Amino acid sequence: MPKTPDPAGGRTTPSSGKASPAPSVSMAGFGDGTGPEADRVAIDIDRACTEVGFFGVVDHGIAGDLAPAALDAARRFFALPLDLKQRWAVTTPPGLQRGYVGLGGEAQAAAVGEETPPDISETYSVGAVRPQPGGLWAIGDTWPDGDAPGFRDAWVAWRTAADALARSVLRACALAVTGQAEAFDHMVTRPLGGLRANHYPALDGPPVTGQWRGGAHTDYGTVTILATDGRAGLEIEVEPGEWRPTEAPAGGFLVNIGDLLAIQTGGRWRSTWHRVRVPDGAPPHPARTSLAFFQFPNPECAIDGLDVPTAGDYLRMKVVRIAAAGAA
Numbered sequence: 001m002p003k004t005p006d007p008a009g010g011r012t013t014p015s016s017g018k019a020s021p022a023p024s025v026s027m028a029g030f031g032d033g034t035g036p037e038a039d040r041v042a043i044d045i046d047r048a049c050t051e052v053g054f055f056g057v058v059d060h061g062i063a064g065d066l067a068p069a070a071l072d073a074a075r076r077f078f079a080l081p082l083d084l085k086q087r088w089a090v091t092t093p094p095g096l097q098r099g100y101v102g103l104g105g106e107a108q109a110a111a112v113g114e115e116t117p118p119d120i121s122e123t124y125s126v127g128a129v130r131p132q133p134g135g136l137w138a139i140g141d142t143w144p145d146g147d148a149p150g151f152r153d154a155w156v157a158w159r160t161a162a163d164a165l166a167r168s169v170l171r172a173c174a175l176a177v178t179g180q181a182e183a184f185d186h187m188v189t190r191p192l193g194g195l196r197a198n199h200y201p202a203l204d205g206p207p208v209t210g211q212w213r214g215g216a217h218t219d220y221g222t223v224t225i226l227a228t229d230g231r232a233g234l235e236i237e238v239e240p241g242e243w244r245p246t247e248a249p250a251g252g253f254l255v256n257i258g259d260l261l262a263i264q265t266g267g268r269w270r271s272t273w274h275r276v277r278v279p280d281g282a283p284p285h286p287a288r289t290s291l292a293f294f295q296f297p298n299p300e301c302a303i304d305g306l307d308v309p310t311a312g313d314y315l316r317m318k319v320v321r322i323a324a325a326g327a328a
Helices: 036-051 066-078 082-088 108-112 151-178 259-264 311-327
Strands: 024-026 054-058 099-101 122-126 192-200 214-217 223-228 234-239 242-247 253-257 274-276 288-296
Touching: 024 036, 036 054, 036 151, 066 122, 066 151, 066 192, 066 223, 066 288, 082 099, 108 214, 108 311, 151 192, 151 223, 151 253, 151 259, 151 288, 192 311, 259 311
Parallel strands: 024 054
Antiparallel strands: 054 253, 099 122, 122 192, 192 288, 214 274, 223 253, 223 288, 234 242, 234 274
């Protein structure tokens, strides 16, 4: 079984070409994972994950106002004065994020061993839909409604919808890989992960050498559901050293495969490197905001080929690395 991804190793090459939609997969008719339409979804996902590792999901059944409302709530929070945002700063133990991380507080590439300046981003994170029964992962969420009214309602609604979509996508992945839609259900009875807003502020000047809005990395878990405000900047590595801008299809969301699902497939699928770059051309550059819902296995889940004992150990290792790099 393959090991987890190697360090980024200088993945700083420029991108090529204009942004293009990721391969599109319609979830229409998937249902419980049986029948010809379910088979069609599985075939389309298998093709996208074998060739690229990213795809756009459409016909997902999510109400059209949920993601925009959650994005708007995030933007209203990030527009607050710094002293108010800092009232909601992360105070949880290393490896667990609940709340706000300020500008330059992380370096995404550090999770894979790459040294870069801190990313030009600020974030807000909450946990999974279903809290853990005890221990580190059971620590509750921090909600900034006192300074950003309506934040919690908008985020809970979107997190619930994204969780349901991620579960359907994972079932389609299981059908594609094993022929059984329920094959991976045991991994996510009490999943970790959660919802995170990434805000890349407007820039009036160039970044320092080697600095990214979000450095090159792979996601860590099973699948990620990504909603964006439509601003350009996300790039994926389609071949070693070949980066291409990408965007969601109209009315859809981006989905990408994380390290643990790639390992679970025996390397058949790729956990695709991606990054967020500063736009080309002279500043100023507009702000960009995205919402990433990370599905991650149960904390005690052991995965053959993983180089740490459990999924929870792997997640904690990754989050500690990016936070430590930002604090350095």
